Amino acid sequence: KQEVYVSQEEYPLALSHSDDETSPRDKQQKNSKGNGDFCIKNIKQADFGRREIEIAEQEMPALMALRKRAQGEKPLAGAKVVGCTHITAQTAVLMETLSALGAQCRWAACNIYSTQNEVAAALAEGGFSVFAWKGESEDDFWWCIDRCVNVEGWQPNMILDDGGDLTHWIYKKYPNMFKKIKGIVEESVTGVHRLYQLSKAGKLCVPAMNVNDSVTKQKFDNLYCCRESILDGLKRTTDVMFGGKQVVVCGYGEVGKGCCAALKAMGSIVYVTEIDPICALQACMDGFRLVKLNEVIRQVDIVITCTGNKNVVVREYLDRMKNGCIVCNMGHSNTEIDVASLRTPELTWERVRSQVDHVIWPDGKRIVLLAEGRLLNLSCSTVPTFVLSITATTQALALIELYNAPEGRYKQDVYLLPKKMDEYVASLHLPTFDAHLTELTDEQAKYLGLNKNGPFKPNYYRYENISAIHANLFHPNFYIYTNYHLLLYFLFFSLRY
């Protein structure tokens, strides 16, 4: 569910404090082969970046396997991919995989802060046309995107987007380009929402694939990732001991389930709040007291929001928390905790560490607010490469599918990754665990009415993942639920179940 960016704190060594204040746009750089079709901070950092990429390769087994398996047939031969994503070591592994499969790539950053300069350097040195650096201005941002698409003698036929800005730019500036484009692969909730709006408005002129909502990706982004990052995020920021602590987790969707399981395992006493009786009953059966926030707010040591909702923790609750209570958000952007309500004159804010504020009441009570209410796991933890590997593999397979699909399989609409490909992403990650899949016998396959190679669940099975709602956009009964808040639905439901 969450837009991924790798925390800057984690870049281990190297060159983060460059003295060089010249804008990359004002520099002339060439890589060692004399190629200058890129714009990055400093080509000299390429070696550092290469090492980061090599380390990332080790935890992205699926892409490496894909390179091997598909290298012979070059399923992306002829593909000209323009991309706009975070530019990190993991993205580099994806780009080099696409290249190995036959694609040409041009790339910009989807976020002005998230580019790893040394990785960009390594990519440029490797011959990729990359236009990105850490700390772009807004003008830089669009300039970089434009440099990716507006190039003499090269026209993209595939788009890989994260957030929809690249797609938007082409719609706005180069609409004719879509004639040659075979499809769009979109990664983010926001970008997917924009595509559905285009589709509803009848303006989507190529097939698009929503890779955000594949089952595999959703499970890893939410349940598995949050189960670890809640501990990591709290520990790095506060060094709190979990044993014996009383914690209230607001919301018992996938994210909440991950948080609750981890904290319970570490010896915390966990309370849950919920609005949906079905989720609530699950919390009960899993051994958590289901309470209203006001019943426990005075006694808890830690408050964690993961509802997708807004104003879940309001000033009234903050006023009643006990001294030293830690408050953080694992859910949806920064709406869940009403941080604005704490910006009042009688309260003192004290920044005690990066991402950690003490908010001090007149009587001396301190609340420990993490990441100013933004997402804890993105701000104060790291996203394991393995999770990013799931995403990147899904993107690669979506590109292959769209690029190679026979005429007519996909129309000018938004699609989910076919079930079989979702299963394929999962299967490519199994060797990491030395996991051995059982094969159906012919007799069993016949008995179950299944193909031995899958898919093992029907295509619509993915509807378990609620944001897959889009699949039904065309269904006549779909609109019995008038839905003026489609994006909110997305955000809300992707946090639950």
Next chain:
Amino acid sequence: KQEVYVSQEEYPLALSHSDDETSPRDKQQKNSKGNGDFCIKNIKQADFGRREIEIAEQEMPALMALRKRAQGEKPLAGAKVVGCTHITAQTAVLMETLSALGAQCRWAACNIYSTQNEVAAALAEGGFSVFAWKGESEDDFWWCIDRCVNVEGWQPNMILDDGGDLTHWIYKKYPNMFKKIKGIVEESVTGVHRLYQLSKAGKLCVPAMNVNDSVTKQKFDNLYCCRESILDGLKRTTDVMFGGKQVVVCGYGEVGKGCCAALKAMGSIVYVTEIDPICALQACMDGFRLVKLNEVIRQVDIVITCTGNKNVVVREYLDRMKNGCIVCNMGHSNTEIDVASLRTPELTWERVRSQVDHVIWPDGKRIVLLAEGRLLNLSCSTVPTFVLSITATTQALALIELYNAPEGRYKQDVYLLPKKMDEYVASLHLPTFDAHLTELTDEQAKYLGLNKNGPFKPNYYRYENISAIHANLFHPNFYIYTNYHLLLYFLFFSLRY
């Protein structure tokens, strides 16, 4: 997923060894008010049955709450319900609830063995027209059903069925009766399948509600129930100590997940086999080694099947198991273990306890086979009343919905319980846990685009539950999956995810 019957072993006291060999059909009995419109074993057992019912009431809080809430308005006033289910204390609580809500009821048993005679007596004493006893012949079975519907001056307008036999009987014998029938509520997989077949054939002439596939019911029947019954079933039959035992669980759907979680918690070392890479990856992330059965079959102490498939454990594997290995099935009927392959002359069978056979190889090796490969949790454990409460409440709400639905809401088709009612079933069970649901503020409800009273998930959300497949029967793209094995799908998928 599983047809529920309460094990006879558990009826604690009372009259199970009746000396009275007269067929109930040959007896004339009247209750204390002189009413004789019933046919049961022995009306004198009514007091025993009443106590059983009272005990069951204590663990069926939702029905009791329903009685209270709906008693004023009598939502089933005028309803004439004919039912065909297991006749147990829990069913009695349901019937008396329906009666309290205004319905008249006539009832037969859906299984020739499962009737609790003393409960039937209590119902007859209470004025219900019950036709059922433990140990009916097949002829008795149909005779009882017929006595429910073929009655002067009374015609049913609602059907509550479990297995489809009652529905089948009316179709066959009294098709005109459907003119007055407002709907069918069906509980079992088999019965639901029959209804879909009728629907596909265009022969379904009233609305039907599939209550088997509500989210709440599915979670309890599978994950929560099996998490406890795997331990209970193994312990009651074998007294095995779980700590340190090596166990292989075949299949990692809801049932498999429940089994694995319970055994891991008790200190067993658990291996998992899977055919679906997505389920497989979940097993890995949950900390289980994913293996092929042949990799571990020599070393494990316990083998548990929960795949929904057939011939998962075949003779070849049984030959290689070590001495004392326990083999049992939690999955689908009795197909998963190839028990037939053990009926060969060189193997000796020894019945060591009820439901426990030692199969002895020529070299003295013994395999401990439980329930002859039938469902362990139904054969050797009990289904907690709380789980039956979920089912019974779902049935009651489905009857209310169908009976009161405005003209045209339901057509001659098979429906799932509306999401909101599914949530209502859950919410009625929350007070048992002293669980307090949070209510959305107006502002939050608006932000999320939800009604404050739910439903909190869109109607199609239930699709997570794969057997909800039927919802898409009307969807044009549905049949891209030609599906000759619909029932198998149901069985198969309801065991997974």
Next chain:
Amino acid sequence: KQEVYVSQEEYPLALSHSDDETSPRDKQQKNSKGNGDFCIKNIKQADFGRREIEIAEQEMPALMALRKRAQGEKPLAGAKVVGCTHITAQTAVLMETLSALGAQCRWAACNIYSTQNEVAAALAEGGFSVFAWKGESEDDFWWCIDRCVNVEGWQPNMILDDGGDLTHWIYKKYPNMFKKIKGIVEESVTGVHRLYQLSKAGKLCVPAMNVNDSVTKQKFDNLYCCRESILDGLKRTTDVMFGGKQVVVCGYGEVGKGCCAALKAMGSIVYVTEIDPICALQACMDGFRLVKLNEVIRQVDIVITCTGNKNVVVREYLDRMKNGCIVCNMGHSNTEIDVASLRTPELTWERVRSQVDHVIWPDGKRIVLLAEGRLLNLSCSTVPTFVLSITATTQALALIELYNAPEGRYKQDVYLLPKKMDEYVASLHLPTFDAHLTELTDEQAKYLGLNKNGPFKPNYYRYENISAIHANLFHPNFYIYTNYHLLLYFLFFSLRY
């Protein structure tokens, strides 16, 4: 800690309802070889008993291994063992092992109800002089013991006792017999206490070994056994669903820890009461709310005592429990719940199942009292053979040690099983789990100052089990472990256990 007897309910088939009311003392029976030196219920049951013994052998791998390893050297050659224990299949495996090691045995029962008649028959058929049957009178009891020791031409030189009655009888009737007796092995808390009293009074005239307090036995009797039997005992008696239930566990020793861990894992919400702050802090760190009983007594669904104390649950608390609350004892005999306080006229008792009473208040509230406050796991569950195997192996090794100890190693005192033998019991059970122990290298053994074959903890290490300590308070050899590697010991051991 707990006197073990195998519940009669569990004897699966066979002859439990004998019509034969003749006292065994009045019968003349001979086994198939014409030997009549025994007194049991019915020699014809021998075949049934043999099968029970064979099944038990499969889960007592350590004794079977001992038979093999020690059979060559017959370490008990010449031993004449008189025993007084529960007579069950597991005891039979022990007796036949002692016999295989060279001992002659005569045996009586330590409990008038616990004898498995068919096992006694199998033993008699196998040539053992057994004097025991189910349902002895008190007079029978002492008569049987006397028949074991008061026999022409045979005098015991070893005693294996469980409860101290046999030892007591010999002290009282045949004190001279001790001249030839090399030692006593005592299994029970009560018997051990009697021995210490003898020792304190200077009246103990042979060495005695307290096998109750070996580390291995204690861990299995308490933590591991109770972790499983709490679930089993509750399920068999009440079919309660654990998920979401609120439970209070009184006492957080080994038994309490086992109960809490199991119930938490099954989804219960567990509260703990404690009097000792160190245990209390452990409960907190393990994730349990530490409360006083009166804080939660109104809300809990299940109350479990495991304190070793008396009157932990008194009438006042019982009055305040909610309807349907289950009350049971896992701790010490029947003192923890004040059951006597419930025997008042205004309360109605209703026996609803074996071991299950409903106590009914005037307002209709029912409390579910299990086993009338006696030990749940002995009354309503079974003790796994594997646990009994630990005990029996410990007994066998203690007999071997005492019988073969060089003159002077043991004086007229009470001893604990030497650490090395305790470790040996554990190591004999490892193959069951296919567990592979690591061996120290010479270099590592030297570094740690340990013998490569153990003991790996100093002898006094067993004091972790506090109740054992008293054994050595009087013992001059207490300081025999000279310790040149004190620092290493500190470092080494503080990391272990």
Next chain:
Amino acid sequence: KQEVYVSQEEYPLALSHSDDETSPRDKQQKNSKGNGDFCIKNIKQADFGRREIEIAEQEMPALMALRKRAQGEKPLAGAKVVGCTHITAQTAVLMETLSALGAQCRWAACNIYSTQNEVAAALAEGGFSVFAWKGESEDDFWWCIDRCVNVEGWQPNMILDDGGDLTHWIYKKYPNMFKKIKGIVEESVTGVHRLYQLSKAGKLCVPAMNVNDSVTKQKFDNLYCCRESILDGLKRTTDVMFGGKQVVVCGYGEVGKGCCAALKAMGSIVYVTEIDPICALQACMDGFRLVKLNEVIRQVDIVITCTGNKNVVVREYLDRMKNGCIVCNMGHSNTEIDVASLRTPELTWERVRSQVDHVIWPDGKRIVLLAEGRLLNLSCSTVPTFVLSITATTQALALIELYNAPEGRYKQDVYLLPKKMDEYVASLHLPTFDAHLTELTDEQAKYLGLNKNGPFKPNYYRYENISAIHANLFHPNFYIYTNYHLLLYFLFFSLRY
């Protein structure tokens, strides 16, 4: 077990890069009251240090409670404490508590790197005579210690030592000082060992208290602390995802148990190696495969040592690990992994982050070695203040006990903290968890033969912690607990701990 130092990385902001290269010994500084009897880095950092102290106070509730409770009576009035410990915010809370209780303090650092300069400044500003700074030379180190004790008109009467250097210095330089010294409180394994050597040699001339081995402290230092720090240490250094990873933990003592429990809970598959069959059996019953290292070394993703032994992971194993395997040590200093064997020419070392080395084999295989084999949890994680609070409270109570003990209670020997004080440390920490202890009734206390206020375990109970035993081997008061209630003790204690 582990010497605690707070990682420098964690000092959040401020002044860590001082430009001031002047040695503190060459500076003249005075605090705001004109006092100059200290030697620290920079008195101007006092405000920063004060804030750190205030934050620490919030997680050291026991010391704060002690201040309140004991402030009236000033139990340390007249005490002149010389201390030599790590100088951190937590130590400052201890020192200010001692001061509040009436003591005068002079303090040096026990480690040349671990001093928090700003905390030292705050202490100096508060009037404490502190002699310590981060980055002392060895000469500085002894100079600082000497400045603490060698002062005109002030002579210590209590010693609080951590490592024994202060005690050693006084022995060597000012032996006459011991005439006025009432006792030594020693915190570390090393220091305790030195004291026992003195005692054995008959050279210990004052009572000493070993606070390292109190039950409460041991549980927190090992089990509870390591359960959290293994996750934290691995995550901060490698960002590894735990789910599905195969891990081998060498050693199943308290530290190993903590590591195993945490990793299992996070979804890792954990193998255990052990040399002691009793620990091994516990690992089996807790659900871990017990293996020899060579059986799994090729397949595991993470290797963790916690044995207290040496050369557990040798080059041969390192050679066979798979690419990317993480190797770290949670056990004893840096002996467990044979790091020296990796310093060979064919292997390349690459420092990829602080505390993280890649050791690269000629074929490109990389092993990820953490903290160069030193203790992971001290090098790469933080010790929660709550754990330090346990230690500091224990130290304070030991000082009070020794200072106030009546003549003759303690001789020139090494003592463990009395059981009752150990319990008191625990009880002072219970309010943090809002935990409510149950009190014995008079009747219960009598039944158990206990004082209502404890101690609840006999004094020797602490021997469960084996390393503590040596303390009392020489102690005449060992048998002071007369025990009239032996049986009750047995029953009571066998249920607890």
